[in-house]
Amino acid sequence: MARRHDDQELNTAVPTDFNRIYVGSLDYFAKPADVKELLVGANLNSFQKIHISIDPISGRNRGYCFVDFPSHQEATYASEALAGQSILGRVVKLGPCVPKGHGRSSRGDQSSAEFRPVFQRWGDWKGADGASEQKDGARFRGWNSPREQTEDQQGPYAALNRLQSYSNKDSTRIRIDGLDKMIDQEHNDAEIRSFFSGFDVVAIGKRVVSYSLRSTPGNHHHCYVDLGFPEEVDRAVK
16 A cells, blocks of 8 residues: 555555546647547547647647546557557557546646636547537637637637637737746646736746756746737736
8 A cells, every 4th residue: 555745545456447548648749639640540439538738828738638438448448559659759658547536646637626727728629520519609719809708718629729820910928037936837827817917817828947047046937828908918018
């Protein structure tokens, strides 16, 4: 029996009824379509959905995703069939996704249950045709226009649409420099929101630092923020 840092016992037994697998060691710029290509190439066409996080500003994933199958048997077979396979040149890591409440921490977002991000990166992706299941406003609306924040404007479809349609013309994007190292996305989200109190914040990117400044003392991290209106950028800078 393994132990966590808080000395509580951790059940490491693998469940025998899982139908979701963990796919890790992803290239950060791998898209849901790349994961689907891997599955189809291994004749795993029965997959139901890919649960993945896509940053709406950088386009990066979290380095892993989850794939659901109709049954435990198909999920087990998928883990075996994908062993040694790669996406964008990186060999993926595989494992069962342990359901919450099974006695161990599940892989995934560790944010608190009360946290409601400005943009929900995690969501289900079912393939190119799955976008048609969303409302037209979420799929086709221009991202530089005033928004109506709804649940179906979140997740990988909305993030990918945002990346494809974003233009520097009438840009609503602003960069914040001089930040300290990010603790986690929840903390970053809360702190950036406090800076932009009174503004229509659409999305907050991950806080990063340039490679050349990683070993330099001081606060050198930055992140990008998308506002709802181009006019708000000048007002925010002032």
